[in-house]
Amino acid sequence: MHKKHNFGAGPCILPSSVMEQAAQAVINWGGMGLSILEVSHRSPEFEDVVLKTQLLVRELLSVPDHYSVLFLQGGASTQFAMVPMNFLRAGEKAAYLDTGYFAQKAIKEARLFGEVEIVASSKDKDYAYIPDLFNIDNESVYIHYTSNNTIEGTEIFDFSATGVPLICDMSSDIFSRKINVNDFDLIYAGAQKNMGPAGMTLVIAKNEFLNQAKKEIPSMLDYRVFRDNMSMYNTPPVFSIYVAMLNLLWLKDQGGVSGIEERNIEKARLLYAEIDRNPLFYGTADVAHRSRMNVTFLAVNKDVEAEFLKFAADEGIVGIKGYRTVGGFRASLYNALPLSSVEVLVNAMASFEKIYSEKTVLELE
Amino acid sequence: MHKKHNFGAGPCILPSSVMEQAAQAVINWGGMGLSILEVSHRSPEFEDVVLKTQLLVRELLSVPDHYSVLFLQGGASTQFAMVPMNFLRAGEKAAYLDTGYFAQKAIKEARLFGEVEIVASSKDKDYAYIPDLFNIDNESVYIHYTSNNTIEGTEIFDFSATGVPLICDMSSDIFSRKINVNDFDLIYAGAQKNMGPAGMTLVIAKNEFLNQAKKEIPSMLDYRVFRDNMSMYNTPPVFSIYVAMLNLLWLKDQGGVSGIEERNIEKARLLYAEIDRNPLFYGTADVAHRSRMNVTFLAVNKDVEAEFLKFAADEGIVGIKGYRTVGGFRASLYNALPLSSVEVLVNAMASFEKIYSEKTVLELE
Structure with a gap:
């Protein structure tokens, strides 16, 4: 639905x-x-x-x-x-x-x-x-x-x-x-x-x-x-x-709060891992205090922001624009968000990185 | 529905x-x-x-x-x-x-x-x-x-x-x-x-x-x-x-507020007319200040109350029990309540009166 x-x-x-x-x-x-x-x-x-x-x-x-x-x-x-x-x-x-x-x-x-x-x-x-x-x-x-x-x-x-x-x-x-x-x-x-x-x-x-x-x-x-x-x-x-x-x-x-907590930890782990791995993005919060609910991150190159938002929207991803005073991205991983949605976002970040680096290489040639 | x-x-x-x-x-x-x-x-x-x-x-x-x-x-x-x-x-x-x-x-x-x-x-x-x-x-x-x-x-x-x-x-x-x-x-x-x-x-x-x-x-x-x-x-x-x-x-x-007002006046007129006509019931508010939205009335004989509530419920009428501190009946005729529902209530009051008076006659015989 x-x-x-x-x-x-x-x-x-x-x-x-x-x-x-x-x-x-x-x-x-x-x-x-x-x-x-x-x-x-x-x-x-x-x-x-x-x-x-x-x-x-x-x-x-x-x-x-x-x-x-x-x-x-x-x-x-x-x-x-x-x-x-x-x-x-x-x-x-x-x-x-x-x-x-x-x-x-x-x-x-x-x-x-x-x-x-x-x-x-x-x-x-x-x-x-x-x-x-x-x-x-x-x-x-x-x-x-x-x-x-x-x-x-x-x-x-x-x-x-x-x-x-x-x-x-x-x-x-x-x-x-x-x-x-x-x-x-x-x-x-x-x-x-x-x-x-x-x-x-x-x-x-x-x-x-x-x-x-x-x-x-x-x-x-x-x-x-x-x-x-x-x-x-x-x-x-x-x-x-x-x-x-x-x-x-x-x-x-869902197994109550402890059941959902396990899944929330896994969802946050998956997304933060991609943010840390992907050279186009970086997290804004200190690692020890990273929220499991609201994952905030920025693009290394600010010009990429609008492009990635569009790319993500084409994948059916909505709501990842950062708060107006902060900019960048915010992906909220509340209880009802399935792990599969996080996987879609993580894959979109990886695919975008691939396309973006190929494009950059092309532009440099 | x-x-x-x-x-x-x-x-x-x-x-x-x-x-x-x-x-x-x-x-x-x-x-x-x-x-x-x-x-x-x-x-x-x-x-x-x-x-x-x-x-x-x-x-x-x-x-x-x-x-x-x-x-x-x-x-x-x-x-x-x-x-x-x-x-x-x-x-x-x-x-x-x-x-x-x-x-x-x-x-x-x-x-x-x-x-x-x-x-x-x-x-x-x-x-x-x-x-x-x-x-x-x-x-x-x-x-x-x-x-x-x-x-x-x-x-x-x-x-x-x-x-x-x-x-x-x-x-x-x-x-x-x-x-x-x-x-x-x-x-x-x-x-x-x-x-x-x-x-x-x-x-x-x-x-x-x-x-x-x-x-x-x-x-x-x-x-x-x-x-x-x-x-x-x-x-x-x-x-x-x-x-x-x-x-x-x-x-x-519906013709906006003036359109609905006409219908609200008609709905209230219909119900108050039955209250005034039906010897089993009487209105509680002074005629000049009767609400068109909340029609409050009592049974002449308090014993009749529970009986009429049951009778009305069998006709699919709900929500007419008076406020707990007041008792009796309250029929609210808000905008979305159709005239046909008021007719059902009025008919129920009339039918109830008929049954009740027949029963009373029977009991007296």
Whole structure:
């Protein structure tokens, strides 16, 4: 059905079987004679979807019982503000790790609420690496990480305890690899990478931490309101939650997070190997911090960029253009992208190299 | 395809043709070889969807050029807080009309930001009518209305100028009837009634009014950020916007808002006539303020309720159970509900009356 190899950075590829089930539910959901788009969120059938989706999140990530699993709206960008709105009081200080574009956005929003200390930054090298953490002030009310930097192509693999509550934006790598939820006080993620379609946000938070939040927060910006109302204080993004459930069921069938992690490691290994081998391209991120989700690379000769994009498009490869501020290429290898698509890209890079070097030889003659 | 007569209060019925196009796009959107769920929101194809949807809103509601049309997330419940967060400063006062459950929710959130004056209320009669407006303090920074009270079954048909900026929650009657956008400074509406699936919020606002908003508001809660970024500061609810576009195209084909208004008037007339005629039922709202969208009624004999719900279900009628705090019945007659479904309900009420009175006679004999 899907002939394209979709390397888009998000909203991104989801499994074909999920698309087919979702389309069927839009016409007639479960034989109810109703579309999933027209059912009440208060119907027992949809309440069951919310519950199942929560349970799948718990099962796939081994979420401990003393954590809540919440579904919100507004994406990570809303979380950038909601985290400090709930947990950073005026006069207090929060620690932020500055690892790129989205980390900076989180920092900007937090500054509206209290003091922000950037405890480490990789800005000096255009965010091509993950900085080591030093000197976390124990008075910080939390420390904020961005586990995967979608634009810069870096990923944090080591979450060392710092002694202060750890909050992490996992928008672009949640469900791609095993994590220890116990390491974190609050995890948030826009759904539109490995969870489901755009329009929902996942939050996993330690109840004890949520209980420390400020009072007098607007209902829709108060995590406890979502927790106390099973994420249905108001009408939730019904379709996005439903498709997330389908996608998490698919993930479970793939051997869960550890099953998919093995395949994600293999996909990333294959592509980075070609980038390192192929004289026309080079990777931008430090090898130790290379993201498995977003592989960023440049052409040695900038003139080649447009040519390769066209060459790749002819092979059915879409979504590999680098982020506008960075340029070059970005191939996103999210869970649903099959190894075969990575093989197509790798082969295209090798074929292009061959054609390009023959052409160059010809031009030199 | 849809055999049920869906009178649900929202998420609610959408046209079958819209469901079919939406399902097709989930499989393969416009022959691109990609699902609508996996396309980038920054793709020219999706940017075109956002633009078209904005233009359809402008055309269908005759939105003047000096108003912005924005697509947000979080539903009306988020707007309850976002309106005062943007426009009500500490020490200032805002006027609210208290016409029911959702108006009260808006009032509760506004109180977090400044003084709230309830300038009129119909609480004395369980919100069965729309109160007249008296004595609007000119110092109020805005007045807030709820144009249609989904739970109580009342609707405001007269928006008299009060001399202060008018903000209106039109979640459940926008696109159902003609309005004069010039009467309002800001209109908001959760999409999941007459606009599209759950997961998006429409805001129509006078630019001059938006420019008066407070500074230092988190980006995702600042209307100007949405205005200045074509509603795509972050990843928008792609699928909800796409289906809204399909639905607004359908509405245009129906003769636009004036075409649908005529049919909505006829649908409501038919059902209220049966409620008034049928001795088993009675309407709850004052006749002058009866909602065309949500028709609320009770059984004269409370014992009849469960029986009629079952009887109606056998006729393929779903979603007519009244809101949990109110009981009785609520039949929502949103745009996509065909007149034929209303006829089925009216006939069911008449048949039920016949059976019930025969049974009662039998029991009395």
